Amino acid sequence: MRNTLLTAISHKLEKDENLIVLLGDLGVFQMREAMRKYPSRVINFGIMEQTMVGFAAGVARNGCYPILYSITPFIIDRAFEQVKIDLLYNQNPALILAAGGSYDYSTLGPTHHCQHDVSSLLSIGYPYILHPFTKDKAVSCCLDAINHRRQSFLRISSSELDLTKYCFEKVHPHTNIDGKLEPLSIELYSNKKQITSKATKAVALFGPDSVLLNDSEKYISEAQSVFEISAICEASLTSLLRQTNQFSELILLIPYEPSGIVMMLLKLISEISQKPVSLKCIYPKQEFFDHSYEKNHIFKLASKQISIF
Amino acid sequence: MTASFPSLEELRTLLHQNTEKILKKSYEVKAGHIGGSVSMSQFLLPIIHYLEVSNSIDYRLVLGKGHASLGLYSILNLLNINSEPFDNYCTKQIPSFHGHTCYKAFTKLLASTGSLGHGLPIALGYSYAEKIKHSNLPTLCILGDGEMQEGTIWESLLHIFNMDVNLKVLIDYNYSIESATLDIAQSLKSSISITELSASSYSDLTKSIELISTPGPAIIMFKTTKLANVKSFESQPQWHAGIPNDAELSSMLKAISISLEE
Numbered sequence: 001m002r003n004t005l006l007t008a009i010s011h012k013l014e015k016d017e018n019l020i021v022l023l024g025d026l027g028v029f030q031m032r033e034a035m036r037k038y039p040s041r042v043i044n045f046g047i048m049e050q051t052m053v054g055f056a057a058g059v060a061r062n063g064c065y066p067i068l069y070s071i072t073p074f075i076i077d078r079a080f081e082q083v084k085i086d087l088l089y090n091q092n093p094a095l096i097l098a099a100g101g102s103y104d105y106s107t108l109g110p111t112h113h114c115q116h117d118v119s120s121l122l123s124i125g126y127p128y129i130l131h132p133f134t135k136d137k138a139v140s141c142c143l144d145a146i147n148h149r150r151q152s153f154l155r156i157s158s159s160e161l162d163l164t165k166y167c168f169e170k171v172h173p174h175t176n177i178d179g180k181l182e183p184l185s186i187e188l189y190s191n192k193k194q195i196t197s198k199a200t201k202a203v204a205l206f207g208p209d210s211v212l213l214n215d216s217e218k219y220i221s222e223a224q225s226v227f228e229i230s231a232i233c234e235a236s237l238t239s240l241l242r243q244t245n246q247f248s249e250l251i252l253l254i255p256y257e258p259s260g261i262v263m264m265l266l267k268l269i270s271e272i273s274q275k276p277v278s279l280k281c282i283y284p285k286q287e288f289f290d291h292s293y294e295k296n297h298i299f300k301l302a303s304k305q306i307s308i309f
Numbered sequence: 310m311t312a313s314f315p316s317l318e319e320l321r322t323l324l325h326q327n328t329e330k331i332l333k334k335s336y337e338v339k340a341g342h343i344g345g346s347v348s349m350s351q352f353l354l355p356i357i358h359y360l361e362v363s364n365s366i367d368y369r370l371v372l373g374k375g376h377a378s379l380g381l382y383s384i385l386n387l388l389n390i391n392s393e394p395f396d397n398y399c400t401k402q403i404p405s406f407h408g409h410t411c412y413k414a415f416t417k418l419l420a421s422t423g424s425l426g427h428g429l430p431i432a433l434g435y436s437y438a439e440k441i442k443h444s445n446l447p448t449l450c451i452l453g454d455g456e457m458q459e460g461t462i463w464e465s466l467l468h469i470f471n472m473d474v475n476l477k478v479l480i481d482y483n484y485s486i487e488s489a490t491l492d493i494a495q496s497l498k499s500s501i502s503i504t505e506l507s508a509s510s511y512s513d514l515t516k517s518i519e520l521i522s523t524p525g526p527a528i529i530m531f532k533t534t535k536l537a538n539v540k541s542f543e544s545q546p547q548w549h550a551g552i553p554n555d556a557e558l559s560s561m562l563k564a565i566s567i568s569l570e571e
Binding site for chain 2: 063
Protein backbone atom coordinates (compact mmCIF):
# COMPACT_ATOMS: atom_id res chain seq x y z
CA MET A 1 0.00 0.00 0.00
CA ARG A 2 2.86 2.38 0.82
CA ASN A 3 4.66 1.99 -2.47
CA THR A 4 1.44 2.27 -4.45
CA LEU A 5 0.58 5.51 -2.68
CA LEU A 6 4.02 7.01 -3.15
CA THR A 7 3.93 6.13 -6.85
CA ALA A 8 0.52 7.79 -7.23
CA ILE A 9 1.81 10.90 -5.45
CA SER A 10 4.88 10.96 -7.66
CA HIS A 11 2.61 11.08 -10.73
CA LYS A 12 0.40 13.73 -9.16
CA LEU A 13 3.39 16.03 -8.61
CA GLU A 14 3.67 16.53 -12.34
CA LYS A 15 0.18 17.99 -12.70
CA ASP A 16 -0.12 19.76 -9.37
CA GLU A 17 2.60 22.36 -9.05
CA ASN A 18 1.49 23.42 -5.60
CA LEU A 19 2.02 20.00 -4.10
CA ILE A 20 4.95 19.66 -1.71
CA VAL A 21 6.01 16.30 -0.27
CA LEU A 22 7.88 16.25 3.02
CA LEU A 23 9.51 12.98 3.97
CA GLY A 24 10.35 12.36 7.59
CA ASP A 25 13.37 10.33 6.58
CA LEU A 26 10.99 7.70 5.28
CA GLY A 27 10.16 6.74 1.71
CA VAL A 28 13.31 8.37 0.40
CA PHE A 29 14.22 5.37 -1.73
CA GLN A 30 10.71 5.01 -3.17
CA MET A 31 10.57 8.74 -3.94
CA ARG A 32 14.09 9.05 -5.34
CA GLU A 33 12.92 9.63 -8.89
CA ALA A 34 10.41 12.28 -7.81
CA MET A 35 13.10 13.91 -5.68
CA ARG A 36 15.32 14.07 -8.74
CA LYS A 37 12.58 15.50 -10.97
CA TYR A 38 11.14 17.93 -8.42
CA PRO A 39 13.97 18.71 -6.00
CA SER A 40 12.27 21.79 -4.60
CA ARG A 41 8.96 20.00 -3.99
CA VAL A 42 10.02 16.61 -2.67
CA ILE A 43 12.20 17.10 0.36
CA ASN A 44 13.61 14.67 2.83
CA PHE A 45 12.96 17.02 5.73
CA GLY A 46 14.79 14.81 8.17
CA ILE A 47 14.19 13.39 11.61
CA MET A 48 12.38 16.40 13.04
CA GLU A 49 8.67 15.74 12.96
CA GLN A 50 7.60 18.75 15.01
CA THR A 51 9.36 21.20 12.74
CA MET A 52 8.17 19.30 9.68
CA VAL A 53 4.55 19.85 10.71
CA GLY A 54 5.16 23.53 11.44
CA PHE A 55 6.97 23.90 8.12
CA ALA A 56 4.02 22.22 6.39
CA ALA A 57 1.71 24.76 8.01
CA GLY A 58 3.86 27.55 6.64
CA VAL A 59 3.87 26.25 3.07
CA ALA A 60 0.11 25.67 3.30
CA ARG A 61 -0.32 29.26 4.48
CA ASN A 62 1.43 30.29 1.29
CA GLY A 63 -0.99 28.41 -0.98
CA CYS A 64 0.74 25.04 -1.31
CA TYR A 65 -0.64 21.68 -0.21
CA PRO A 66 1.85 19.67 1.83
CA ILE A 67 1.92 15.89 2.14
CA LEU A 68 3.81 14.66 5.17
CA TYR A 69 5.07 11.11 5.35
CA SER A 70 6.24 9.66 8.62
CA ILE A 71 5.84 6.86 11.13
CA THR A 72 2.59 7.19 13.07
CA PRO A 73 3.81 7.57 16.66
CA PHE A 74 6.48 10.03 15.63
CA ILE A 75 4.16 12.38 13.79
CA ILE A 76 1.04 11.96 15.93
CA ASP A 77 2.51 11.60 19.41
CA ARG A 78 5.65 13.68 19.16
CA ALA A 79 4.23 16.39 16.93
CA PHE A 80 0.71 16.35 18.38
CA GLU A 81 0.80 19.98 19.50
CA GLN A 82 1.97 21.09 16.05
CA VAL A 83 -0.83 19.08 14.43
CA LYS A 84 -3.33 20.67 16.79
CA ILE A 85 -2.08 24.26 16.65
CA ASP A 86 -0.20 24.73 13.39
CA LEU A 87 -2.49 22.68 11.14
CA LEU A 88 -5.93 22.61 12.77
CA TYR A 89 -6.20 25.81 14.81
CA ASN A 90 -4.40 27.87 12.19
CA GLN A 91 -6.45 26.24 9.41
CA ASN A 92 -3.54 25.11 7.27
CA PRO A 93 -4.67 21.99 5.37
CA ALA A 94 -2.26 19.13 4.86
CA LEU A 95 -2.32 15.41 4.18
CA ILE A 96 -0.54 13.29 6.76
CA LEU A 97 0.44 9.87 5.47
CA ALA A 98 1.25 7.77 8.48
CA ALA A 99 2.77 4.32 8.43
CA GLY A 100 2.67 2.01 11.42
CA GLY A 101 -0.75 2.55 12.94
CA SER A 102 -1.60 0.17 15.76
CA TYR A 103 0.94 -2.65 15.47
CA ASP A 104 2.25 -2.60 11.89
CA TYR A 105 5.75 -2.28 13.34
CA SER A 106 4.85 -5.10 15.67
CA THR A 107 8.29 -6.61 16.21
CA LEU A 108 9.94 -3.23 16.81
CA GLY A 109 8.29 -2.79 20.19
CA PRO A 110 6.09 -0.21 21.90
CA THR A 111 8.14 2.80 20.74
CA HIS A 112 6.85 2.08 17.23
CA HIS A 113 3.31 1.04 18.12
CA CYS A 114 0.47 3.55 17.92
CA GLN A 115 -3.04 2.25 18.53
CA HIS A 116 -4.36 5.61 19.78
CA ASP A 117 -3.69 7.76 16.69
CA VAL A 118 -7.32 7.94 15.53
CA SER A 119 -8.79 8.72 18.94
CA SER A 120 -6.08 11.31 19.57
CA LEU A 121 -6.94 13.05 16.32
CA LEU A 122 -10.69 12.80 16.91
CA SER A 123 -10.19 14.32 20.37
CA ILE A 124 -9.01 17.56 18.72
CA GLY A 125 -11.68 17.56 16.04
CA TYR A 126 -9.58 16.28 13.16
CA PRO A 127 -12.06 16.37 10.31
CA TYR A 128 -11.05 13.59 7.93
CA ILE A 129 -9.38 10.34 8.92
CA LEU A 130 -8.89 7.63 6.34
CA HIS A 131 -7.98 3.97 6.66
CA PRO A 132 -8.57 2.45 3.23
CA PHE A 133 -8.90 -1.30 2.83
CA THR A 134 -7.02 -1.83 -0.42
CA LYS A 135 -4.26 -0.22 -2.44
CA ASP A 136 -6.69 1.06 -5.05
CA LYS A 137 -8.91 2.65 -2.43
CA ALA A 138 -5.86 4.17 -0.75
CA VAL A 139 -4.93 5.87 -4.00
CA SER A 140 -8.52 7.12 -4.50
CA CYS A 141 -8.64 8.48 -0.95
CA CYS A 142 -5.25 10.12 -1.33
CA LEU A 143 -6.09 11.81 -4.63
CA ASP A 144 -9.44 12.92 -3.26
CA ALA A 145 -7.69 14.54 -0.29
CA ILE A 146 -5.20 16.26 -2.59
CA ASN A 147 -7.78 17.45 -5.09
CA HIS A 148 -10.04 18.89 -2.39
CA ARG A 149 -7.16 20.20 -0.27
CA ARG A 150 -8.61 18.37 2.72
CA GLN A 151 -7.18 18.43 6.20
CA SER A 152 -6.60 14.68 6.16
CA PHE A 153 -4.88 11.84 7.94
CA LEU A 154 -4.36 8.68 5.94
CA ARG A 155 -3.51 5.64 8.04
CA ILE A 156 -1.50 3.35 5.81
CA SER A 157 -1.81 -0.27 6.79
CA SER A 158 0.54 -3.12 5.99
CA SER A 159 -2.60 -5.27 5.50
CA GLU A 160 -5.28 -5.25 2.84
CA LEU A 161 -8.76 -6.67 3.06
CA ASP A 162 -10.97 -7.84 0.24
CA LEU A 163 -14.35 -8.84 1.63
CA THR A 164 -15.38 -10.62 -1.53
CA LYS A 165 -13.01 -13.38 -0.40
CA TYR A 166 -15.29 -13.90 2.64
CA CYS A 167 -18.47 -14.90 0.78
CA PHE A 168 -19.53 -11.28 0.64
CA GLU A 169 -20.61 -9.21 -2.30
CA LYS A 170 -20.73 -5.48 -2.63
CA VAL A 171 -24.32 -4.25 -2.56
CA HIS A 172 -23.65 -1.17 -4.58
CA PRO A 173 -20.49 0.71 -5.27
CA HIS A 174 -21.12 3.74 -3.09
CA THR A 175 -23.63 4.08 -0.29
CA ASN A 176 -23.87 7.70 -1.06
CA ILE A 177 -27.35 7.94 0.42
CA ASP A 178 -27.62 11.61 1.20
CA GLY A 179 -25.49 12.91 -1.62
CA LYS A 180 -23.03 14.39 0.87
CA LEU A 181 -20.89 11.37 1.53
CA GLU A 182 -17.62 11.19 -0.33
CA PRO A 183 -17.04 8.13 -2.51
CA LEU A 184 -15.46 5.18 -0.72
CA SER A 185 -16.20 6.53 2.79
CA ILE A 186 -18.53 3.64 3.59
CA GLU A 187 -19.39 0.58 1.52
CA LEU A 188 -21.95 -2.10 2.18
CA TYR A 189 -21.39 -5.82 1.59
CA SER A 190 -24.00 -8.54 2.01
CA ASN A 191 -23.47 -12.14 2.97
CA LYS A 192 -23.94 -14.55 0.06
CA LYS A 193 -24.66 -17.40 2.49
CA GLN A 194 -28.19 -17.82 3.81
CA ILE A 195 -28.24 -16.78 7.48
CA THR A 196 -30.75 -18.86 9.43
CA SER A 197 -30.78 -16.78 12.60
CA LYS A 198 -33.75 -14.46 13.12
CA ALA A 199 -31.51 -11.88 14.70
CA THR A 200 -30.26 -9.34 12.21
CA LYS A 201 -26.59 -8.68 12.70
CA ALA A 202 -24.31 -6.15 11.09
CA VAL A 203 -20.58 -5.66 11.41
CA ALA A 204 -18.70 -2.44 10.82
CA LEU A 205 -15.03 -2.74 9.94
CA PHE A 206 -12.76 0.19 10.67
CA GLY A 207 -9.80 -0.47 8.42
CA PRO A 208 -8.20 -3.65 7.13
CA ASP A 209 -6.74 -4.69 10.49
CA SER A 210 -10.29 -5.20 11.81
CA VAL A 211 -10.19 -8.86 10.86
CA LEU A 212 -7.19 -9.47 13.10
CA LEU A 213 -9.23 -8.88 16.26
CA ASN A 214 -10.35 -11.93 18.23
CA ASP A 215 -13.51 -13.62 16.95
CA SER A 216 -13.75 -11.18 14.07
CA GLU A 217 -14.20 -13.96 11.51
CA LYS A 218 -17.03 -15.47 13.58
CA TYR A 219 -18.82 -12.12 13.78
CA ILE A 220 -18.35 -11.49 10.08
CA SER A 221 -19.59 -14.93 9.04
CA GLU A 222 -22.73 -14.51 11.18
CA ALA A 223 -23.55 -11.07 9.83
CA GLN A 224 -26.10 -10.32 7.13
CA SER A 225 -24.37 -7.05 6.32
CA VAL A 226 -20.84 -5.82 6.64
CA PHE A 227 -19.85 -2.18 6.32
CA GLU A 228 -16.39 -1.08 5.35
CA ILE A 229 -15.70 2.30 6.88
CA SER A 230 -12.79 3.88 5.03
CA ALA A 231 -13.26 7.46 6.23
CA ILE A 232 -14.01 8.55 9.76
CA CYS A 233 -16.26 11.53 9.50
CA GLU A 234 -19.75 12.44 10.64
CA ALA A 235 -21.19 11.59 7.22
CA SER A 236 -19.89 8.01 7.17
CA LEU A 237 -20.97 7.26 10.74
CA THR A 238 -24.39 8.83 10.20
CA SER A 239 -24.80 6.64 7.16
CA LEU A 240 -23.81 3.59 9.21
CA LEU A 241 -26.42 4.36 11.87
CA ARG A 242 -29.14 4.96 9.32
CA GLN A 243 -28.42 1.71 7.53
CA THR A 244 -28.26 -0.37 10.71
CA ASN A 245 -31.30 1.21 12.32
CA GLN A 246 -33.35 -1.57 13.97
CA PHE A 247 -30.72 -4.24 13.36
CA SER A 248 -30.63 -6.60 16.36
CA GLU A 249 -26.94 -6.00 16.80
CA LEU A 250 -24.21 -3.84 15.36
CA ILE A 251 -20.68 -5.01 16.09
CA LEU A 252 -17.88 -2.53 15.67
CA LEU A 253 -14.51 -4.08 14.89
CA ILE A 254 -12.10 -1.24 15.65
CA PRO A 255 -8.42 -2.21 15.51
CA TYR A 256 -7.30 0.84 17.47
CA GLU A 257 -8.28 2.80 20.57
CA PRO A 258 -12.05 3.18 20.02
CA SER A 259 -13.21 5.94 22.36
CA GLY A 260 -13.28 8.64 19.70
CA ILE A 261 -15.45 6.54 17.40
CA VAL A 262 -17.79 5.46 20.19
CA MET A 263 -18.28 9.03 21.37
CA MET A 264 -18.99 10.18 17.82
CA LEU A 265 -21.57 7.43 17.40
CA LEU A 266 -23.29 8.19 20.71
CA LYS A 267 -23.45 11.87 19.81
CA LEU A 268 -24.92 11.07 16.40
CA ILE A 269 -27.46 8.65 17.91
CA SER A 270 -28.75 11.44 20.13
CA GLU A 271 -28.98 13.77 17.15
CA ILE A 272 -30.63 11.55 14.53
CA SER A 273 -32.51 9.18 16.86
CA GLN A 274 -31.58 6.15 14.79
CA LYS A 275 -29.65 3.23 16.18
CA PRO A 276 -29.38 -0.52 16.22
CA VAL A 277 -31.02 -2.43 19.08
CA SER A 278 -27.65 -3.26 20.60
CA LEU A 279 -24.12 -2.07 20.01
CA LYS A 280 -20.93 -3.97 20.77
CA CYS A 281 -17.31 -3.00 20.22
CA ILE A 282 -14.22 -5.19 19.81
CA TYR A 283 -10.94 -3.31 20.16
CA PRO A 284 -7.35 -3.69 21.40
CA LYS A 285 -6.69 -2.71 25.00
CA GLN A 286 -3.86 -0.31 25.81
CA GLU A 287 -0.81 -2.26 26.88
CA PHE A 288 2.90 -2.08 26.08
CA PHE A 289 3.64 -5.26 24.17
CA ASP A 290 7.38 -5.36 24.58
CA HIS A 291 8.26 -8.74 23.15
CA SER A 292 9.01 -9.41 19.53
CA TYR A 293 5.44 -10.30 18.65
CA GLU A 294 3.88 -10.64 15.22
CA LYS A 295 1.10 -8.19 14.45
CA ASN A 296 -1.72 -10.74 14.44
CA HIS A 297 -0.42 -12.16 17.72
CA ILE A 298 -0.61 -8.75 19.40
CA PHE A 299 -4.19 -8.29 18.21
CA LYS A 300 -5.13 -11.68 19.66
CA LEU A 301 -3.50 -10.77 22.99
CA ALA A 302 -4.98 -7.31 23.08
CA SER A 303 -8.57 -7.86 21.94
CA LYS A 304 -11.31 -6.80 24.33
CA GLN A 305 -15.08 -6.63 24.00
CA ILE A 306 -17.47 -4.14 25.44
CA SER A 307 -21.26 -3.90 25.17
CA ILE A 308 -22.17 -0.25 24.78
CA PHE A 309 -25.95 -0.75 24.96
CA MET B 310 17.51 54.27 3.16
CA THR B 311 17.88 55.70 6.65
CA ALA B 312 16.41 58.96 5.38
CA SER B 313 13.01 57.31 5.55
CA PHE B 314 13.69 55.95 9.02
CA PRO B 315 12.24 57.95 11.96
CA SER B 316 14.67 60.37 13.52
CA LEU B 317 16.21 59.66 16.91
CA GLU B 318 13.87 62.10 18.61
CA GLU B 319 10.81 60.78 16.75
CA LEU B 320 11.72 57.27 17.75
CA ARG B 321 12.18 58.23 21.39
CA THR B 322 8.75 59.82 21.36
CA LEU B 323 7.16 56.80 19.70
CA LEU B 324 8.81 54.37 22.13
CA HIS B 325 7.63 56.48 25.06
CA GLN B 326 4.05 56.54 23.76
CA ASN B 327 4.12 52.82 23.04
CA THR B 328 5.40 51.92 26.51
CA GLU B 329 2.65 54.03 28.06
CA LYS B 330 0.02 52.35 25.93
CA ILE B 331 1.20 48.85 26.90
CA LEU B 332 1.25 49.63 30.61
CA LYS B 333 -2.13 51.35 30.62
CA LYS B 334 -3.80 48.61 28.57
CA SER B 335 -2.45 45.86 30.80
CA TYR B 336 -3.71 47.72 33.87
CA GLU B 337 -7.10 48.35 32.22
CA VAL B 338 -7.81 44.76 31.17
CA LYS B 339 -5.78 43.01 33.91
CA ALA B 340 -3.93 40.91 31.38
CA GLY B 341 -0.85 40.87 29.19
CA HIS B 342 2.84 40.10 29.28
CA ILE B 343 4.24 43.57 29.66
CA GLY B 344 7.92 42.68 30.17
CA GLY B 345 8.42 41.02 26.80
CA SER B 346 5.97 43.30 25.02
CA VAL B 347 8.05 46.33 25.91
CA SER B 348 11.41 44.68 25.24
CA MET B 349 10.27 43.46 21.82
CA SER B 350 8.91 46.92 20.96
CA GLN B 351 12.40 48.36 21.33
CA PHE B 352 13.29 46.96 17.92
CA LEU B 353 9.94 45.96 16.40
CA LEU B 354 8.47 49.45 16.54
CA PRO B 355 11.23 51.02 14.41
CA ILE B 356 11.23 48.05 12.03
CA ILE B 357 7.46 48.13 11.46
CA HIS B 358 7.62 51.91 11.16
CA TYR B 359 10.27 51.54 8.49
CA LEU B 360 8.40 48.82 6.59
CA GLU B 361 4.84 50.11 6.93
CA VAL B 362 4.89 53.85 7.48
CA SER B 363 8.06 55.09 5.84
CA ASN B 364 8.34 52.79 2.85
CA SER B 365 5.29 50.53 2.28
CA ILE B 366 7.48 47.46 1.90
CA ASP B 367 5.59 44.18 1.73
CA TYR B 368 6.63 41.47 4.14
CA ARG B 369 5.22 38.75 6.42
CA LEU B 370 5.48 38.38 10.16
CA VAL B 371 5.37 35.57 12.70
CA LEU B 372 5.48 36.31 16.40
CA GLY B 373 7.03 33.17 17.82
CA LYS B 374 6.85 34.65 21.31
CA GLY B 375 3.08 34.89 20.99
CA HIS B 376 2.69 36.12 24.56
CA ALA B 377 4.07 39.49 23.42
CA SER B 378 0.91 40.16 21.42
CA LEU B 379 0.17 43.28 23.44
CA GLY B 380 3.42 44.79 22.18
CA LEU B 381 2.56 44.05 18.56
CA TYR B 382 -1.04 45.26 18.88
CA SER B 383 0.13 48.43 20.57
CA ILE B 384 2.56 49.16 17.72
CA LEU B 385 -0.15 48.52 15.11
CA ASN B 386 -2.43 50.90 16.98
CA LEU B 387 0.17 53.59 17.55
CA LEU B 388 1.24 53.63 13.90
CA ASN B 389 -2.39 53.67 12.70
CA ILE B 390 -2.01 50.34 10.88
CA ASN B 391 -4.85 48.55 12.65
CA SER B 392 -6.32 49.79 15.90
CA GLU B 393 -8.81 46.97 16.48
CA PRO B 394 -6.62 44.30 18.13
CA PHE B 395 -5.36 46.77 20.70
CA ASP B 396 -8.77 48.32 21.31
CA ASN B 397 -10.35 44.89 21.79
CA TYR B 398 -7.44 43.29 23.61
CA CYS B 399 -8.74 41.01 26.36
CA THR B 400 -12.00 42.95 26.62
CA LYS B 401 -13.84 39.71 27.44
CA GLN B 402 -16.49 40.69 24.88
CA ILE B 403 -16.96 39.34 21.40
CA PRO B 404 -15.17 40.27 19.20
CA SER B 405 -12.04 40.47 21.28
CA PHE B 406 -8.41 39.45 21.03
CA HIS B 407 -7.04 37.03 23.58
CA GLY B 408 -3.76 37.30 25.39
CA HIS B 409 -1.68 35.49 22.79
CA THR B 410 -1.18 36.42 19.16
CA CYS B 411 -4.05 35.84 16.74
CA TYR B 412 -3.40 35.92 13.00
CA LYS B 413 -6.67 37.78 12.49
CA ALA B 414 -5.05 40.85 14.02
CA PHE B 415 -3.00 41.76 10.99
CA THR B 416 -3.06 40.67 7.36
CA LYS B 417 0.70 40.17 7.29
CA LEU B 418 0.68 37.97 10.39
CA LEU B 419 1.04 34.34 9.34
CA ALA B 420 0.03 32.42 12.43
CA SER B 421 -1.75 32.41 15.74
CA THR B 422 0.92 31.61 18.28
CA GLY B 423 1.32 31.05 21.99
CA SER B 424 3.02 27.69 22.45
CA LEU B 425 6.70 28.46 22.20
CA GLY B 426 8.70 26.98 19.35
CA HIS B 427 5.90 26.92 16.77
CA GLY B 428 6.58 30.21 15.00
CA LEU B 429 9.94 29.56 13.40
CA PRO B 430 8.98 26.35 11.53
CA ILE B 431 5.89 28.09 10.16
CA ALA B 432 7.92 31.10 9.08
CA LEU B 433 10.48 28.78 7.50
CA GLY B 434 7.79 26.92 5.55
CA TYR B 435 6.22 30.13 4.36
CA SER B 436 9.52 31.62 3.24
CA TYR B 437 10.44 28.35 1.52
CA ALA B 438 7.20 28.52 -0.49
CA GLU B 439 8.05 32.15 -1.30
CA LYS B 440 11.38 31.00 -2.64
CA ILE B 441 10.06 28.27 -4.91
CA LYS B 442 7.38 30.65 -6.20
CA HIS B 443 10.13 33.18 -7.00
CA SER B 444 8.34 35.84 -4.99
CA ASN B 445 10.74 35.96 -2.04
CA LEU B 446 8.99 38.44 0.23
CA PRO B 447 10.91 38.83 3.46
CA THR B 448 9.44 36.89 6.37
CA LEU B 449 10.25 38.17 9.84
CA CYS B 450 10.06 35.80 12.77
CA ILE B 451 10.43 37.14 16.29
CA LEU B 452 11.65 34.78 18.97
CA GLY B 453 12.31 35.22 22.64
CA ASP B 454 15.59 34.10 24.14
CA GLY B 455 13.76 31.67 26.41
CA GLU B 456 12.03 30.23 23.37
CA MET B 457 15.43 29.41 21.90
CA GLN B 458 15.48 26.41 24.25
CA GLU B 459 12.74 24.67 22.26
CA GLY B 460 13.89 21.78 20.06
CA THR B 461 12.08 23.09 17.00
CA ILE B 462 14.36 26.12 16.98
CA TRP B 463 17.41 23.92 16.62
CA GLU B 464 15.65 21.83 13.99
CA SER B 465 14.68 24.92 12.01
CA LEU B 466 18.13 26.45 12.25
CA LEU B 467 19.53 23.33 10.62
CA HIS B 468 17.40 24.14 7.56
CA ILE B 469 17.42 27.92 7.32
CA PHE B 470 20.84 28.41 5.78
CA ASN B 471 20.65 25.26 3.66
CA MET B 472 17.36 26.38 2.16
CA ASP B 473 18.69 29.91 1.68
CA VAL B 474 15.31 31.49 2.33
CA ASN B 475 14.56 35.17 2.77
CA LEU B 476 13.84 34.72 6.46
CA LYS B 477 14.90 37.12 9.16
CA VAL B 478 15.00 35.70 12.66
CA LEU B 479 14.84 38.51 15.17
CA ILE B 480 15.69 37.42 18.70
CA ASP B 481 14.42 39.50 21.58
CA TYR B 482 17.34 38.84 23.91
CA ASN B 483 15.95 40.41 27.06
CA TYR B 484 17.90 37.96 29.16
CA SER B 485 14.95 36.54 30.96
CA ILE B 486 15.87 35.93 34.56
CA GLU B 487 13.96 32.65 34.53
CA SER B 488 16.13 31.39 31.69
CA ALA B 489 19.42 32.38 33.20
CA THR B 490 20.45 28.81 33.84
CA LEU B 491 21.44 28.66 30.17
CA ASP B 492 23.59 31.24 28.43
CA ILE B 493 21.54 31.21 25.23
CA ALA B 494 23.58 33.94 23.58
CA GLN B 495 26.83 32.09 24.10
CA SER B 496 25.36 28.82 22.84
CA LEU B 497 24.00 30.47 19.72
CA LYS B 498 27.11 32.44 18.92
CA SER B 499 29.15 29.26 19.18
CA SER B 500 26.84 27.43 16.79
CA ILE B 501 25.63 29.75 14.05
CA SER B 502 26.28 33.07 12.39
CA ILE B 503 24.50 35.75 14.36
CA THR B 504 24.51 39.52 14.22
CA GLU B 505 24.35 41.07 17.66
CA LEU B 506 22.80 44.50 17.91
CA SER B 507 21.67 46.72 20.75
CA ALA B 508 18.04 47.77 20.71
CA SER B 509 19.11 50.83 22.71
CA SER B 510 21.33 52.06 19.90
CA TYR B 511 19.85 54.11 17.09
CA SER B 512 22.70 53.23 14.75
CA ASP B 513 22.26 49.52 15.51
CA LEU B 514 18.56 49.78 14.73
CA THR B 515 19.36 51.32 11.36
CA LYS B 516 21.84 48.48 10.77
CA SER B 517 19.05 45.99 11.40
CA ILE B 518 17.02 47.66 8.65
CA GLU B 519 19.91 47.09 6.25
CA LEU B 520 20.06 43.43 7.21
CA ILE B 521 16.32 43.00 6.80
CA SER B 522 16.47 44.69 3.40
CA THR B 523 19.16 42.33 2.12
CA PRO B 524 17.70 39.11 0.63
CA GLY B 525 18.64 35.83 2.26
CA PRO B 526 18.61 34.37 5.72
CA ALA B 527 19.75 36.39 8.71
CA ILE B 528 19.66 35.95 12.44
CA ILE B 529 19.75 39.14 14.44
CA MET B 530 19.97 39.08 18.18
CA PHE B 531 18.75 42.31 19.73
CA LYS B 532 19.98 42.99 23.21
CA THR B 533 16.89 44.31 24.92
CA THR B 534 15.61 44.78 28.45
CA LYS B 535 12.48 43.41 30.05
CA LEU B 536 10.16 46.33 30.69
CA ALA B 537 12.80 48.49 29.05
CA ASN B 538 12.91 52.20 29.78
CA VAL B 539 10.64 51.92 32.82
CA LYS B 540 13.43 52.76 35.18
CA SER B 541 13.62 50.86 38.49
CA PHE B 542 11.18 48.28 37.09
CA GLU B 543 13.49 46.89 34.40
CA SER B 544 14.71 43.27 34.28
CA GLN B 545 12.58 42.10 37.18
CA PRO B 546 11.05 38.66 36.69
CA GLN B 547 7.68 39.57 38.21
CA TRP B 548 7.03 41.86 35.25
CA HIS B 549 7.19 39.04 32.75
CA ALA B 550 3.44 38.57 33.14
CA GLY B 551 2.73 40.70 36.20
CA ILE B 552 -0.11 43.23 36.07
CA PRO B 553 0.51 46.60 37.72
CA ASN B 554 -1.91 47.83 40.36
CA ASP B 555 -2.94 51.50 40.75
CA ALA B 556 0.15 52.58 42.60
CA GLU B 557 2.51 50.56 40.43
CA LEU B 558 1.03 51.90 37.22
CA SER B 559 1.39 55.43 38.47
CA SER B 560 5.01 54.82 39.43
CA MET B 561 5.75 53.09 36.14
CA LEU B 562 4.34 55.89 34.03
CA LYS B 563 6.45 58.41 35.91
CA ALA B 564 9.52 56.20 35.55
CA ILE B 565 9.46 55.99 31.75
CA SER B 566 12.63 57.42 30.32
CA ILE B 567 13.75 56.26 26.91
CA SER B 568 17.41 55.32 26.68
CA LEU B 569 18.30 55.44 23.03
CA GLU B 570 21.85 56.35 22.15
CA GLU B 571 22.95 57.61 18.80
